[in-house]
Amino acid sequence: MADACCTPPPLNLDRNRGNPAYRRVLWVVLGINAAMFLAEVVAGLAAGSASLQADALDFLGDAGNYVISLFVVGMALRYRASAALAKGATMGAFGLWVIAMAIWHAAQGTLPSALTMGAIGVIALAANAASFGLLWAYRNGDANMRSAWICTRNDVLGNLAVLLAALGVFGTGTGWPDVIVASCMAGLALQGAFVVVRQSAGELKAQPA
Template structure:
């Protein structure tokens, strides 16, 4: 069947220390670092909660890719611990976004819809490319799956940012930006919980196997 993989070569591509996995992580790390620097500056300039939330996502992902590169090839328990750290960090970043969004709502700031739209398109292209590149690793162990979850959530978030830009432009109000930032934060907390749950399961399995 086309698209199915049954030989040893295909299986080796999805191993935690494979050349394909490391190369994908390096590319994703470079893209996320560049996008964080660009988006945080433009998000502040545009006074957009959703752009700033997306920039924090890029920063969190860059850190996660760095951790994944560091534990590639290590024992399952170490990779599970790394995934656990990433899961909690993703949840905390989501909470930080919620606090930032609440502040923007209190301050009554109005974001610049044009800047949001341009940056949203660039971010979608970046995250969409990364998500496609990491798609084949989505069903692997917790550490590798956590990378896929982050990239998937980011691509969804970028679509939401574009919707927020259209909403701000059409309504002349900040509420679409605030709603999208809240949704993105919720996705972050939910994705973090998914990662933590699988990582804890793998740690329990590893501890049981060692006894």
């Protein structure tokens, strides 16, 4: 997690203002995330999987984040940093929600469908890997750009974790691997939220009054 311990080099952040290529990329990843949210929310409920439901909520949150990014990409750095701050807070709220969901599934002793988790996990991984590749060039931009990339990075890691959870559920015959992975996804969201909030707050502080 280099984002949590390394400070990015100084950047000419306003060079990215109104970047048309970045806008096109955001439209593509927005479509990917909206479609995957619809697929995973249905599959997660059908499978009784906390990690799939967490991933579905993550897709929804990311779609909302990309909408915000599209709205502010042509604005001054102050507004882009403010939007990133709001997105960081949203990522943190998502992490807390997933923790609550994992606790509920643990208390209920839910046994999810490992087959459904694995199949949807593979599809979601392919979708997020494509988004990750598209956003790679913008990973060191301003807080608004960086938050979009961090969201997608977290998604790729989350998808891999869902696949591990599916194997764990299949191998143990219990729902604990699913609950553990959902909790780890929540921790990843909270870590990403901290990185985004820290950078966006720094950018806002650096702006003239």
